[in-house]
Amino acid sequence: xxxxxxxxxxxxxxxxxxxxxxxxxxxxxxxxxxxxxxxxxxxxxxxxxxxxxxxxxxxxxxxxxxxxxxxxxxxxxxxxxxxxxxxxxxxxxxxxxxxxxxxxxxxxxxxxx
Amino acid sequence: xxxxxxxxxxxxxxxxxxxxxxxxxxxxxxxxxxxxxxxxxxxxxxxxxxxxxxxxxxxxxxxxxxxxxxxxxxxxxxxxxxxxxxxxxxxxxxxxxxxxxxxxxxxxxxxxx
Numbered sequence: 001x002x003x004x005x006x007x008x009x010x011x012x013x014x015x016x017x018x019x020x021x022x023x024x025x026x027x028x029x030x031x032x033x034x035x036x037x038x039x040x041x042x043x044x045x046x047x048x049x050x051x052x053x054x055x056x057x058x059x060x061x062x063x064x065x066x067x068x069x070x071x072x073x074x075x076x077x078x079x080x081x082x083x084x085x086x087x088x089x090x091x092x093x094x095x096x097x098x099x100x101x102x103x104x105x106x107x108x109x110x111x112x113x
Numbered sequence: 114x115x116x117x118x119x120x121x122x123x124x125x126x127x128x129x130x131x132x133x134x135x136x137x138x139x140x141x142x143x144x145x146x147x148x149x150x151x152x153x154x155x156x157x158x159x160x161x162x163x164x165x166x167x168x169x170x171x172x173x174x175x176x177x178x179x180x181x182x183x184x185x186x187x188x189x190x191x192x193x194x195x196x197x198x199x200x201x202x203x204x205x206x207x208x209x210x211x212x213x214x215x216x217x218x219x220x221x222x223x224x225x226x
Binding site for chain 2: 004008031032034036041042043044045046047049051089093098100101102103104105106
């Protein structure tokens, strides 16, 4: 069955460093990959979408890569700030027709001052 | 401001009782979704609707029902047949037919007492 894996352990980094989160998937051929931020007790907030034919996408301090050979996406936050502390979810979607978005379990990021 | 409103934020249900969670959007989105989130698990799709008066079961539809009589509204009923209803419920919407990020509501936390 299809599986999306994100590191269940929290990632602790110091303010100013680059945070790198990983999303691996198996038994799946997504055409689109999305990243969301979720704060405790709140709904996820959409951050970035990357297509299978795009290797990298950037938005301000955020960068996402998508390697369909490795079946992996990396999510980077540069110059991290304590306000970046949250859980980050990756989600995959196939390309044809109406396709549901399938979510990973998320990785919690803690940025300390 | 456009967005999705979920109510109530907290809901307590007695054993054997049906409860309805409200979801309203003013984004003019065609597609709406209900997800369930449990600790340590990714978001799981309960039901989705691509258009008014039409909806489909997601991965865990048993014990739930929905309606889509208006474009703006997609209420979810948790019936007494749902064996483990305690969870965080999230409603989302998207334009539909395009690959893009979802807009989520702030969620309803349902607890069985």
